[in-house]
């Protein structure tokens with residue numbers, strides 16, 4: 001995972017709980033990286049250890065941490081220089097979700113170590129769609145719930161996401177029913 005992800009986790013924790021809590025989390029995760037470099041590739045395991053340690057230190061479940069992080073990621077990347085790229089990816093929540101693979105392909109051109117998941121939208125109706133999430137990574141599914149919630153905020157759109165298929169329960173990939181209503 002690019003360091004930008006671990007940096008975003010750090011910024012979320014520091015902004016909400018302070019530097020001391022972040023130090024505790026890094027210590028518990030046995031991660032002794034001083035500064036995460038956005039454009040450096042880090043083992044996914046570091047991200048998983050930081051999430052696990054944050055859930056212990058903060059007394060929240062890993063699912064809650066990943067959902068909060070997904071929501072935070074949308075605003076974080078927009079303010080960390082990817083705002084234009086996000087603007088180009090759609091003016092509405094369904095448009096953005098439909099263009100997500102193109103967004104990743106664009107980032108991947110410059111940063112070949114990117115290993116993006118794939119998102120596919122089917123059964124598009126006025127206020128609903130099925131979102132298919134396929135990834136080479138395990139255990140980040142709750143982040144997708146948060147990401148879609150974060151997009152709801154970004155597009156001032158009421159959004160309700162329920163997972164309808166789960167890889168953990170034997171499905172080929174995770175699938176979500178996304179209900180949305182622009183305000």
Ligand SMILES: O=C(O)CCCCN(CCc1ccccc1OCc1ccc(-c2ccc(Oc3ccccc3)cc2)cc1)Cc1ccc(C(=O)O)cc1
Pocket residue numbers: 001002003004005038039040073074077082100103104107111113114115116117134135136137140143147148151
């Ligand atoms: O792998 C999984 O199964 C779950 C990953 C969920 C995280 N993605 C979130 C995608 C997303 C979903 C909804 C709304 C917005 C989203 O992201 C927009 C986005 C996507 C990628 C980047 C990005 C930009 C530069 C990156 O790397 C850098 C950073 C600085 C300098 C050089 C390279 C890495 C990701 C920025 C915004 C983004 C992403 C982040 C990192 C990677 C990767 O390192 O492979 C792949 C994808």
